[in-house]
Amino acid sequence: MRTAFAVDQIRAAEHALMSRLPEGTLMTRAATGLAVLCGHELARAAGRVYGSRLVVLAGGGDNGGDALFAGARLAARGARVVAVLASARVHAAGLAALKAAGGRVLPDVLAGDETWIAPVRDAVAAADLVLDGLVGIGGTGALREPYSALVSLVNTEAGGQVVAVDVPSGVDASTGQVEGVALRAGLTVTFGAEKSGLLVDPGAEYAGRVELVDIGLVPYLDDPDVVAFGRADVAALLPLPDRESDKYRRGVVGVMAGSHRYTGAAVLAVGGALRAGAGLVKFAGQREPVDQVRVHWPEALITELGGGVSVHDVGRVNSWVIGPGMGVGDDSLEIAREVLAADVPALVDADGLTLAAREPSLLRREAPTVITPHVGEMARLLGVPREHIEAARLEHARLAAERFGVTVLLKGSTTVVAEEGRPTLVNTTGTPFLATGGTGDVLAGLGGTLLAAGLSCYDAASCAAYLHGLAGRVASAGAPLVAGDLLTSLPEVFASIG
Ligand SMILES: NC(=O)C1=CN([C@@H]2O[C@H](COP(=O)(O)OP(=O)(O)OC[C@H]3O[C@@H](n4cnc5c(N)ncnc54)[C@H](OP(=O)(O)O)[C@@H]3O)[C@@H](O)[C@H]2O)[C@H](O)CC1
Numbered sequence: 001m002r003t004a005f006a007v008d009q010i011r012a013a014e015h016a017l018m019s020r021l022p023e024g025t026l027m028t029r030a031a032t033g034l035a036v037l038c039g040h041e042l043a044r045a046a047g048r049v050y051g052s053r054l055v056v057l058a059g060g061g062d063n064g065g066d067a068l069f070a071g072a073r074l075a076a077r078g079a080r081v082v083a084v085l086a087s088a089r090v091h092a093a094g095l096a097a098l099k100a101a102g103g104r105v106l107p108d109v110l111a112g113d114e115t116w117i118a119p120v121r122d123a124v125a126a127a128d129l130v131l132d133g134l135v136g137i138g139g140t141g142a143l144r145e146p147y148s149a150l151v152s153l154v155n156t157e158a159g160g161q162v163v164a165v166d167v168p169s170g171v172d173a174s175t176g177q178v179e180g181v182a183l184r185a186g187l188t189v190t191f192g193a194e195k196s197g198l199l200v201d202p203g204a205e206y207a208g209r210v211e212l213v214d215i216g217l218v219p220y221l222d223d224p225d226v227v228a229f230g231r232a233d234v235a236a237l238l239p240l241p242d243r244e245s246d247k248y249r250r251g252v253v254g255v256m257a258g259s260h261r262y263t264g265a266a267v268l269a270v271g272g273a274l275r276a277g278a279g280l281v282k283f284a285g286q287r288e289p290v291d292q293v294r295v296h297w298p299e300a301l302i303t304e305l306g307g308g309v310s311v312h313d314v315g316r317v318n319s320w321v322i323g324p325g326m327g328v329g330d331d332s333l334e335i336a337r338e339v340l341a342a343d344v345p346a347l348v349d350a351d352g353l354t355l356a357a358r359e360p361s362l363l364r365r366e367a368p369t370v371i372t373p374h375v376g377e378m379a380r381l382l383g384v385p386r387e388h389i390e391a392a393r394l395e396h397a398r399l400a401a402e403r404f405g406v407t408v409l410l411k412g413s414t415t416v417v418a419e420e421g422r423p424t425l426v427n428t429t430g431t432p433f434l435a436t437g438g439t440g441d442v443l444a445g446l447g448g449t450l451l452a453a454g455l456s457c458y459d460a461a462s463c464a465a466y467l468h469g470l471a472g473r474v475a476s477a478g479a480p481l482v483a484g485d486l487l488t489s490l491p492e493v494f495a496s497i498g
């Protein structure tokens with residue numbers, strides 16, 4: 001499991017650790033680790049450190065100090081290092097070390113004219129590696145000048161590897177938010193512990209690969225702010241059938257999905273539930289989706305609603321999945337009320353969430369509830385513009401979890417699972433090709449089966465996101481996928497989890 005922390009947690013741990021160590025120890029550890037990893041990058045790109053070209057961007061805080069000391073170490077190994085100083089108050093000892101090791105300083109960025117642009121651009125374009133030590137965890141808000149001009153220049157002109165020190169400058173280390181420009185790194189070398197903003201888009205996208213340098217902070221950290229599951233975490237939670245299992249013990253999933261307009265949603269949600277290993281799937285819906293589910297999934301037990309037949313006729317289930325393509329009219333609202341009155345865990349998706357935005361009482365349930373909104377549905381639920389949610393996924397997923405008292409799986413470029421009292425989970429599997437119609441229906445079915453098998457809402461949502469993302473990668477292999485491909489990939493994905 002990857003763990004990540006917010007800036008105030010890092011600061012508190014740093015404080016506790018620093019009080020036990022001679023001054024400067026942590027920066028020495030950070031800069032040493034950074035120099036080693038940059039050395040590897042240079043060896044890979046330029047064949048060796050000796051003679052390679054390095055540009056160090058240094059801001060006015062300790063982030064710049066780390067970069068200058070690392071630059072000094074690489075200069076001592078024969079790299080040709082030039083520093084660009086973005087502040088009048090750069091770390092004095094770091095700068096002195098760099099100069100003593102043979103590093104040079106480029107023309108004054110702060111002189112107030114534009115004479116620095118051409119030499120800095122040439123140096124950045126020719127560099128095998130650019131080291132971004134402008135701002136780290138001390139950054140607040142949009143980058144100011146000249147930091148933002150330097151970052152834009154590196155983003156457009158860098159010819160070699162770009163390494164961010166601790167955090168890419170311009171990315172909020174706690175949230176991953178980016179206001180204005182931020183540095184696009186190929187590698188981020190972070191110190192002590194991962195920062196939450198490195199795992200969540202847009203920050204995660206700017207960070208590139210993330211390498212952690214141990215500086216001794218771990219014993220001083222409290223519970224993580226954010227976690228990410230790996231294969232072993234999912235394997236430990238996934239229920240596997242044994243000799244004692246029968247279909248009822250494995251879990252019975254009720255699926256209420258589809259409508260005369262959207263029959264495919266029902267087929268995909270039932271497929272997701274079956275392929276995730278449900279003991280039994282009971283489908284309830286209108287005639288058109290019923291016909292389609294019957295054709296595609298003879299394994300499902302079917303209840304056609306209407307004509308005196310209601311949700312109660314479905315009988316006992318261990319969990320409900322409700323919403324994909326079910327429609328948002330008054331009939332659908334009535335059905336949603338009946339389903340969500342059941343005393344079993346429920347996963348509410350798609351139209352079910354549009355209904356809940358209209359009728360929030362739907363989510364006030366005794367039994368546990370997972371909601372799986374995409375950004376648009378979340379915007380309706382919370383009554384905020386979708387851009388705000390895209391920019392601050394952690395914050396809004398947490399807000400919805402708290403406001404509605406449910407587990408939230410917010411879908412999108414970084415899928416986030418939030419539940420009060422638990423670290424927010426970010427999902428690291430997936431592919432942008434999953435952004436296509438119907439994939440959410442498969443996810444809903446998958447999550448419903450894990451709930452029926454007895455996983456908690458948090459675990460079910462987290463494992464479902466992980467497996468779904470892997471299925472997307474297997475199905476896509478770098479090419480567009482359709483939602484049905486996920487169903488074909490799921491057996492391979494489950495087998496790989498073991
Ligand atoms: N956490 C640890 O255990 C260790 C951290 N190390 C490194 O230290 C930095 C944090 O250093 P700090 O000095 O606290 O802050 P930064 O260097 O990240 O940033 C402060 C400077 O950045 C300027 N700033 C802030 N926001 C902006 C902005 N939006 N635009 C432009 N400039 C900005 C700020 O300027 P002010 O005018 O506001 O003062 C400062 O000059 C951490 O990230 C690690 O790299 C260690 O060395 C190891 C231990």
Ligand SMILES: [K+]
Binds near residue numbers: 134135164166167169
């Ligand atoms: K940085």
